[in-house]
Amino acid sequence: MSKRLRIAILGPFNSGKTTFVRNLSDVKPIITDQPLSMPAKGKKTTTVALDYGRKKIGGIIVHLYGTPGKERFNFIREYFAKNSDALIFIVRDDDVQELENTIKIYKEALKYKKPHVILVNRTERGQITPEQLKLKLNLKDVPIYLTSIVNKEELEATFNKIVYTLSSQFY
Ligand SMILES: Nc1nc2c(ncn2[C@@H]2O[C@H](COP(=O)(O)OP(=O)(O)OP(=O)(O)O)[C@@H](O)[C@H]2O)c(=O)[nH]1
């Protein structure tokens, strides 16, 4: 029987959670984006329930659960974070305005006491470096990865490393 890993994807609004699941999944992903009544940050839709994707890495089937970033869906985020094996927390490197909120959401995520990593979504207008984020989030032993989530090859290579790191705690 294949090994299984359930990963919940967390992070603030517009950090790239849905794009991450969409660009990694081996199967047609399930996306639940719906129009925002007030588009923000150039974004017209937001996740209202859950993204689902699946990716096989070596002998492990990884189930990906992308959670909503909007605060009104916090209960969904909490449910999937609590019921996953591990978490990936995505932060955009060009969204300085979101930093305080990012710190707040990250502190909430720590309450779930799950193995986790930070993924810095590298964009063309990056302003925050992984080193700065490490200080802001007060990371000590939490692995941090910098990658573009729109470059599928780079994303897959980084995801391989993440799965290797996270799965070593289970298998
Ligand atoms: N220009 C640029 N855009 C990016 C990059 N990475 C992600 N994006 C865009 O940023 C947006 C991120 O959107 P989503 O993936 O829906 O973000 P999300 O975290 O799921 O958002 P919510 O569900 O609303 O919280 C999309 O429009 C992506 O195309 C990047 O490296 N460069």
Ligand SMILES: [Mg+2]
């Ligand atoms: Mg989303």
